[in-house]
Amino acid sequence: MNILVTTDGSERSACILPHAAALARAVGARLVLGRVLDPRSDAAGVTAERLAAAVAEVRTRWEAELRTLLAGHGIDGEPRVIERRWGEDVPAAIHRAADELGAVLIAMASRGTGAIRHAVFGSVTMGVLGRADLPVMTLSGCPPVTPHDGPYHLLITSDGSPDARSVFPALAPLLLPGRVRVTLVEVVVMRALETEPEAKARALPGLEALRPRIPAGVEVAYHLPVVPPGAGIDTAIIEAAKELGADAIASATHGHSARRHLIAGSTALGVARLAPVPVILVKSAPVD
Known part of the structure; x- marks a missing residue:
C-alpha cells in the first residue's frame, strides 16, 4: 500500500x-x-x-x-x-x-x-x-503533527446526502481495525422550537445507518454538534476536530442538502483554510 x-x-x-x-x-x-x-x-x-x-x-x-x-x-x-x-x-x-x-x-x-x-x-x-x-x-498552513498514543483518529463528516457517502468506499483501504478509529460527524441545524437533545435524536439514526459502510472491527463513535440556523457549518466541523483530537478530517467533495453542506463551496474552503489538521477530500458520486 x-x-x-x-x-x-x-x-x-x-x-x-x-x-x-x-x-x-x-x-x-x-x-x-x-x-x-x-x-x-x-x-x-x-x-x-x-x-x-x-x-x-x-x-x-x-x-x-x-x-x-x-x-x-x-x-x-x-x-x-x-x-x-x-x-x-x-x-x-x-x-x-x-x-x-x-x-x-x-x-x-x-x-x-x-x-x-x-x-x-x-x-x-x-x-x-x-x-x-x-x-x-x-x-493549509503548517500546523505540527500532534503525537498521541492509540489508533489514527479520522473524523468523517456527513450531511446525510447520497453524495456524502462517497467517502466510505474511497477510504476503505485505510480503515484498518486497530490502526484507525473513526468518528462520524454531522452538524445538526436546529429547527424552530426544537431543543438540542431533540435535534441530536432526530439526526442520530441517519448517522448510525452509516456504520455498516465502515469495515467491521474499526472503532466508530458518533458526534452531533448542534448549531442555530445560519451558523457556520465549517466552524462547527473544525471545533469538533479540535475537541475530539482528530488527526484528520475526511469529506466528500460535494455533499449537498437543505443544510447547504456544500464541500468544494464555502464549507470546504472554510474547513481547509482554518482546520488545524489535514482535510482528506474524496471526489463525490452518488452511493446507494
Whole structure:
C-alpha cells in the first residue's frame, strides 16, 4: 500500500509531509515523496549538449533533495521525480504517478510557492482531485503533527446526502481495525422550537445507518454538534476536530442538502483554510 506525497520544492509545500507520514505509519503504508519535473522549464538553466542530459542532471539533484527532506523529518520513504510528458499538465502527471504506484491516497499542500502555488483549492489541487479516484489529503498552513498514543483518529463528516457517502468506499483501504478509529460527524441545524437533545435524536439514526459502510472491527463513535440556523457549518466541523483530537478530517467533495453542506463551496474552503489538521477530500458520486 502506497501513499504519494507531492512537493514543488518550496518549504510551504513540504508541510503536508509529516502529516502524511503519520497516516502512513498508522496504516503500514509506504510513503513516496514526489516532485513533478517539467523538462523544458525546470532544465532550462542547465548547461548541457542535449535536453536529456540536462533533465538527468536536474533529476539527480532533485532526488537528492527529496531524500534529504525525508531524512530531515525522520521519515523512511522513497523519493520519486515525476517527469511531465508532452501535453500533460501537473495534475495529470501526479495522477499518472499515483496510478503507477497503485497509491491509495495523494497528499499535497493546498498552496505552495512553485508549480503548486495556488490559493486553497487552487487549480493544481482541484485538478488532482477532479482526476483522481483517490482520496486527496490537503493542508493549509503548517500546523505540527500532534503525537498521541492509540489508533489514527479520522473524523468523517456527513450531511446525510447520497453524495456524502462517497467517502466510505474511497477510504476503505485505510480503515484498518486497530490502526484507525473513526468518528462520524454531522452538524445538526436546529429547527424552530426544537431543543438540542431533540435535534441530536432526530439526526442520530441517519448517522448510525452509516456504520455498516465502515469495515467491521474499526472503532466508530458518533458526534452531533448542534448549531442555530445560519451558523457556520465549517466552524462547527473544525471545533469538533479540535475537541475530539482528530488527526484528520475526511469529506466528500460535494455533499449537498437543505443544510447547504456544500464541500468544494464555502464549507470546504472554510474547513481547509482554518482546520488545524489535514482535510482528506474524496471526489463525490452518488452511493446507494
